[in-house]
Amino acid sequence: MALASCAPGDDRPFNATEEARRAADAAQQTATSETDAIATEAEVDAWTKGAMVAAADPRAVEAGLEMLRQGGSAIDAAIAVHAVLGLVEPQSSGIGGGAFMVYYDRDADEITVFDGREVAPASTTPNHFMKGGKPLGFLEAWQSGKAVGVPGQIALYKTSHEAAGKLDWATLFQPAIKLAEDGFEVSPRLAGLLANPRLRGAVRLDDLPASADYFYPNGEPLPVGFIRTNPDYAATLSAIAESGPSAFYEGEIAQAIVDAVNSDANPGAMNLEDLADYSVKIRPALCGDRADGYRICSAPPPSSGGVTQNMIMGLYDLLEPTEEADMTEENYLKAFIDAQRLAYADRDHYVADSDFVTVPATDLINPAYLRVRAKEAFAPDATTHPGDPGLALGRDPVRPLWGEDATEHGPGTTHISIVDADGNAVSMTATVEAAFGSSIMVKGFMLNNELTDFSRQPAKGTKPVANAPGPKKRPRSSMSPTLVFDPAGDLFMVTGSPGGNSIVAYVSKTLVGVLEWGKSAQEAIDLPNIIARGDTVGVEIDRPGGMEAADALRELGYNVEEREGENSGLHVIIVREDGLEGGADPRREGIAKALE
Incomplete structure (x- = not known):
């Protein structure tokens, strides 16, 4: 009814003729009717479903909710959430990596994709991972300076904030800065990964000085409940909060990134110009319409x-x-x-x-x-x-x-789903590629190893591989941040997951579960993960229904691989008639929480 209060008042001149008075009265009634109609339409169209944040750590979710309490947008909340995740969940994502964000602006009825994917340095050639005519071994390429792409996360923060942020830029980083300065409690998942002998054998966290000092003080992995401060990360975010992306892509932080990449035992060839030249790509969403009228949009x-x-x-x-x-x-x-x-x-x-x-x-x-x-x-x-x-x-x-390609994608990723108080939505999947990225730590954050998402072999026979490395090229990603709209065109679902190549299967499980099998958000997430890439079908048998599915598929003739410890981290929000329904993956430590 706010528009109705703006209806014209009775300010007619006192000496007007009766005819003029009648005309003025009629005009006033017409204006009032039109204004009331607009007000009624606005009331009907007003977003009444509430707001919600779903992400991989309760502390990150709280940071997002705090932005929403202050009147911030879904994008403001996403930035605050992710800045905290880079601190408390460094194995999965951070400002040394990149992301895809799919953003829905309800008032404009527009979907925008912000592509903050990491970029290969300008000196990169198709033979980037070749040595002596053969591709480097996976681990040799994967844990190296050669694997580090130019990070896109901070640029994505800024580009998306300029498009639809409502709060002051510096405000978005305060929860993460405070937590880094005061210290955060090490979670069971982070502690478990650091202590895992298989992971320690594959990555270099306890070999490289910066990461070893941070994650393995006195040679021991951080235990559950340890209060870990990160003053370097707090200083990095404070500089970005004060000066914007230039604090990251130029100057001291940029130089530290270049030095770390190029001094690695298997060095890359990144330079300051590569960092200064980074830009986010703004792309239209790729949408498909289903026969039942639902529309699926992703990056x-x-x-x-x-x-x-x-x-x-x-x-x-x-x-x-x-x-x-x-x-x-x-x-x-x-x-x-x-x-x-x-x-x-x-x-x-x-x-x-x-x-x-x-x-x-x-x-x-x-x-x-x-x-x-x-x-x-x-x-x-x-x-x-x-x-x-x-x-x-x-x-x-x-x-x-094209030659055929079987590029692997590492599982060091996270997903954030948000709906704000105006009905705008963010689906953002962010990554450093492998667990803890390249293991190279700079200024309190991990650098990605995203370039191993390219095909290490640039050609198959005489045919080039589409996803071969190249200068300023972005590697293919499995990330699938997704929005679904109902037959009326209204927002229905926000979904996405980490999990390397399996992301495709994880996210589609929620779509099939909700749209085809009538599941709730949590029920769809809880279904056993089944990944059918190539000639083997991986079935998660340590979830209810998993073993039965494995047996049924084996009976049908599929080559079934029984799997445990699946790495999904699905976060889903569904718009129901009576409000928002959220779900968070029990395989990680996240929650879905509504704004009070």
Whole structure:
């Protein structure tokens, strides 16, 4: 009713004629009616569902809620959440990495993707990971200065804040700064990773001086409950809060990054110009419309989200049983598995940085292509291969353009889902690639090893690989920050997960669980993870229903790999009739919490 209070008052001149008075009265009634209509429309359209933050640590969630309490936007909250996660969850993400953020502006009814993916230095060549004519071994490449990409996270903070932030820039960093100065309690997950002998054997945290001093004081891993201060991180964030991204991409911090990368035992070739030249890409979301009217929107290449989530859901609709006699749990599960195998095969072949190679993203989610591709569903014991959207859509073939690629993606990632008090939403997946990234610690934060998301082998036979390294190129990502809209066009769901290559399967599980199987947010998250990339189907057997699914798929002829300790970190918000419903993955330490 705020607009109604602005209706014109009775300020007619006292000597007006009766006719003029009647005309003025009529005009006033018309204006009042129109204003009341606008007010009524505004009331109907007002967001009444509340606000919520879902992320991987309660302290980070609280930082986001505090921004919302102060009147901040979803983007303000996301920045505050992530700055805290970089401190308390350094194994997963941080300001030395990058992210994809999908942002929905409810008033404008617009979706924007902020691509803060790490970038290869300008000196990078396709042979970046080749040595003596052969690709470097995975561990040798993975834990090295050569693997470090130019971080995009701080630039993403600033670009998104300029677009839709409401609070003062410096305010966003205060929770993380305070926690770094006062100290945070080491969580069971962080302590468990630091003590894990297998992880310690794979990474260099206890070999490199900065990370060893921080994570292994006196040679011992930080125990649960230890109060760990990080004054270097507090100083870094304070400089960024005061001076903006220039404090990170220029000057002392930038020099420290370059020195650490280039002095590594297996050095990279990053320079100050590479850091100063970094910029966020603002891209349109890649959206697909389902037959039931729901719309799925995620990040376009180099993210896999928009392609894979729409492919899997479209293929599932075509593959699910339609005859009553076939409508068994096993056959619904089979449809999900077959959709994944088809989508993963296409993703692995075609998706790369679309600023450098042609990615047929819209063709891959075209319903006409999906109808053809569904007929190519692999037999359970068959080897997977990519389809050809060019041929399927009556054009020249595109599959032969590229050599086939099986790049691995590490699991050092986190996901944040937020809906603010105005109904705007953020789905942001952020990463340092592997657990603790490259193990290189600078100024209180970990540097990524994101460049190993490129194919280490730049060609297959005589054909280049689409996701080969290149100067200023962004490596392909499995990250799939996703928004779903209902048939009326209103926000329905915010979802996403960490987990390396398995992210594609994890996120699609929530979409199938909610949209097809009628699950709640938490029920969908709690379903056992099933990952069908390539010729093996990984089934999480240490969750309820997992062993039964493994047995059923094995009976159907699939090559089943029983898995435990899955690395998903799903955070989901669903807009229901009576408000927001949240869910957080019990496999990590996150929560979903509504604003009071």
